[in-house]
Amino acid sequence: MTDPLVIFTPSGKRGRFPVGTPVLTAARQLGVDLDSVCGGRGICSKCQVSPGYGSFPKHGVTVERDALSEWNSVEERYKSKRGMKEGRRLGCQATVQKDVVIDVPAESQVHKQVVRKEATARTIAMDPATRLYFVEVEEPDMHEPSGDMERLVKALESQWNTGPVTASLPVLRKLQPTLRKGNWQVTVALHQPHEEQPATLVDLWPGLYEQGLYGLAIDLGSTTIAAHLCDLSDGRILGSAGIMNPQIRFGEDLMSRVSYVMMNPGGDTEMTDAVRAAINDLAVEIASQSAVDPRAVVETVIVCNPVMHHLLLGIDPVELGQAPFALATSSALNLEAKDLDLHSLNPAAKAYILPCIAGHVGADCAAVALSEEPGKQPELTLIVDVGTNAELLLGDTRRVLACSSPTGPAFEGAQISSGQRAAPGAIEKITIDPATKEPRFRVIGCDLWSDEPGFHEATKGTGITGICGSGIIEAVAEMRMAGLVDPSGLIGSAEQCGTERMIPEGRTHAYVIHDATAEGGPKITVTQGDIRAIQLAKSALYAGARLLMDEFGADRVERMVLAGAFGAHISPKHAMVLGMIPDAPLSHVRSAGNAAGTGARIALLNRASRREIEATVGKITKVETAIAPRFQEHFVNANALPHATDPFPELAQIVTLPEVSFNTNGDGADGGRRRRRRG
């Protein structure tokens, strides 16, 4: 009998451990990021984990209900005293019995995710769909009988010119006591998606209500969920927070989640429940941080990619996993927040979901279009939004094209040997001296470079733990510029490069950026496999951009906007060295931060913008990469660093790439030609 297999998510780290090993011990031995303060005494509860049960086709295991030891008295005591979410176990108490998949929730990770989608400061004209109105209502008169609601509507019409107003039963239920408590003075929140539509009575308070109304702009990504809490009176962002998308345990990328549904009937419902619960948690967390009552949150706007869109709505996403990639619905949706089980918000809160552009180009891309307005640009503008997938918009005042490129998660540091998500301790910037081949770098959470005094002290808390997405792009580009990698992507040996930092790695080589193994820390390297993963990702991105340019009939772009968690931190020069993006004057490349989140905020704060983006999306021409022969062609041709076929004159003005070639035995040179599944 082999020992049980233990797989941790979201890290994917796995190993076999003897029956009876505590989960916390297994996590520590595998280097899984699982917190513990009390040293395993079942007191601190920091080591909470969520074991998964059932079939995990992605991991090739089926987890039985008794995969962990039985719930014990230490856990029971903790739960009864302090409460613990359903399904959670204490990692220090539960021991491994059989093969098991264990999710480490974000709050149990020492290196909690720093979601980089911070709100971009931007002026938005305030025209929220939900507003407060204070009115004095006529008292009832039995000689002129009319309902309290009808007299309220009459008062609103005469004092505020609001037109017809409807109310749901739960709000109607509050009406009579509230009017009497306020002595016929009342403040009401009316929701009116646009002026021609009847308003809805969302809530009401006796007398003058002064606590304000709030809205949540939510950017629901495959990996992270980020939200901004905004004051609906002035648009101020009162708080921002992000959490991991709990669906990660069903599949790291979107297509694995679609596969999960195909293999597990009802799996879509599990994922729907998980993401809705996470949004509720996030809403409560952000409201509490901002000292706002979640019941005062009366609106939410959600942007997301098509698979997340369907999973959030409770629609089986299976059609999105196969041609012709048909959406159940592409229109914008005006929903009740309670239809999405967002019960932490006001009971009558509304949810607006931006329209999707196509089966691979979602409401998040529509939000980028709302924020960046490619159709209003006089110069031909390419907007690249890289999350786990890349969405691209190309256009100017004449027309706008959109497509999605299956870049995969490499740009987010996943599938990279020393890769990690953007979190304290991750290398995010790097330079390599072309002469000495020595690296210097910066890590998230510290403003010093690694060769500056005090760096060692300053990073003691976080350590130097891996490379995040922007770091790996810079590392590969710097290796190319330093002559450690040839145009085909092959890494040279210590001999070929003249530095002991090149070490053998199987039949290929790797470059050592940082080695802390002497102190029991990690060795951070860039391997040949990492270069191949980046080559695949950048080829997909570049091919998408080129496909749009072909469709537009343009051979260069005049302006480029890098958006998304990744785009905000990427160095345009390094991206161009990699050949990720088409050539353009560096001064014309701009970072837009979290443009999708900004688009969500615009839609939250300005109702007219909703109609605007609904109309805009109808005019965007969608280009499908999956079936375009030209996409394949561009993809193959884009493998080199930079591309073999496309000249990069702008880049040549700032960087001279060394002419090296390590391709002596042909090994690994065709790695980039493997076409991966869409993701």
Next chain:
Amino acid sequence: MTDPLVIFTPSGKRGRFPVGTPVLTAARQLGVDLDSVCGGRGICSKCQVSPGYGSFPKHGVTVERDALSEWNSVEERYKSKRGMKEGRRLGCQATVQKDVVIDVPAESQVHKQVVRKEATARTIAMDPATRLYFVEVEEPDMHEPSGDMERLVKALESQWNTGPVTASLPVLRKLQPTLRKGNWQVTVALHQPHEEQPATLVDLWPGLYEQGLYGLAIDLGSTTIAAHLCDLSDGRILGSAGIMNPQIRFGEDLMSRVSYVMMNPGGDTEMTDAVRAAINDLAVEIASQSAVDPRAVVETVIVCNPVMHHLLLGIDPVELGQAPFALATSSALNLEAKDLDLHSLNPAAKAYILPCIAGHVGADCAAVALSEEPGKQPELTLIVDVGTNAELLLGDTRRVLACSSPTGPAFEGAQISSGQRAAPGAIEKITIDPATKEPRFRVIGCDLWSDEPGFHEATKGTGITGICGSGIIEAVAEMRMAGLVDPSGLIGSAEQCGTERMIPEGRTHAYVIHDATAEGGPKITVTQGDIRAIQLAKSALYAGARLLMDEFGADRVERMVLAGAFGAHISPKHAMVLGMIPDAPLSHVRSAGNAAGTGARIALLNRASRREIEATVGKITKVETAIAPRFQEHFVNANALPHATDPFPELAQIVTLPEVSFNTNGDGADGGRRRRRRG
């Protein structure tokens, strides 16, 4: 220690029984109508009862959880084999332990209620709000990406000209599999309350759906709930059924229910839950009788009085119990049936509730106005709808007035010594020979008069059990015409009347209609108290009619319509002898049957009629009886049989009322002056 008190509802019968007495035994000893076929062996389940727990201020008892013996193995076996509703007990198994209130559900009564609200045949122009459309939808094309919903809407628009269509998430969820199953042919049910509003996608089926769509017209009365199941394609009534309103256990009349809420916080929720559950049960029953899948019921229209309206909607009705009788809302309501917990219908079924006219004049009266159209009559028309309350409409093409009169339940046979609801065995028609003073009568369920051959045989099954509402009116009027009662309402003695059928009853007398005590049956009499109750009720009704006539400036009406369960069975001549209704040529008095139910059907089958009645209700002038000094005056003056102050010339042409006076000692003569609480 006294024995526990056992109170049965809805009959109100009560008695004390030793601890350990089976509920079935107690019911039999009290003459409570509780079925049993198997003789108490726990097999037939006919004797199911619903014990109530908590405080019953109306009955002056508090029922503890252990008021009955514990659930036993016989009940458990029955429940597990055949199922039994939550809270039910078997009357043959449960024994009395403490004071208890026990409801006998309609289905456990031998004499099941015959709800007399049968649908009146009537031609209604078909224009239902929900219709079926068969369409062929374009298949998705990844070069022209659009959602399946958007292509469906496009197909509907081009093939049926339907305009914008929205869908709720549960319906959207079905869209993709249904379209594919039907090979892009689909039948959809669209709900469009009127042409200018966007349609809602209610349901859809692959290919051609041929099972039809159905609607329920519900007349929700204080005492009974009646419904008609209609085919929405041709208006045919497929089935009708009625059940008792389960709220009766919280109070027989509306004001006792309002009081129940005042005394029992949360009592409104109990009543809301009870009535919604009853409507669900009724829907399932009627659908099953008609062999219709309840899921094919996509619409319901509900009419009811204001207190029932609020209790159905889940709104605390407390404001309706006190001046100025303010409704929470008076407008018509377009709801989702699921908002009313009507989960037995189609999940996306709609519910339309007609507008209320005033705090005492409800949606049921609006439905009568829709059915009888007083505002379209060239002649001044009085419409009287008598349920537990009486609603009156008076008008012609110039204007329409409405009011409500607190008649109380006497006209329905309640609060009458031998009274009972309209059910088999109840005396419904009676004549008294003016010479012999001998009665002859007919009972419900038998077409023969009591003096015809075969009557005894024909009524063996039901027995002769009491007098229903129409019966008591005829009995009192006939007693007046036969000289057994004087104009003040006093009953004569055997000596004064010359018949041994007059028997002493306390300090007054009673008239024996039927005496089966020799065979162990009942003695059915009309007592002085009964005459007083009828005098109070008829005075209230008449005073309401007179008040409207005063307001209109009319001293007589040209046309009269008697509506409602009661109106349909009442003899206009007898009503006029009583002075219940103003004087009018008998040929101008018409019975309209269940006009409220007819109004509900019209609104169900013709959406334009909804807008019509909404506009009409806004133009009806409401007259409040509770505060009109003239109402009090009319009420007092209307006490005599017929009235002392108003001449009845039309009546004089067909009936000569004997000049008798039994008022020798003044006893009871002022009984009619007591003003009762509104009900």
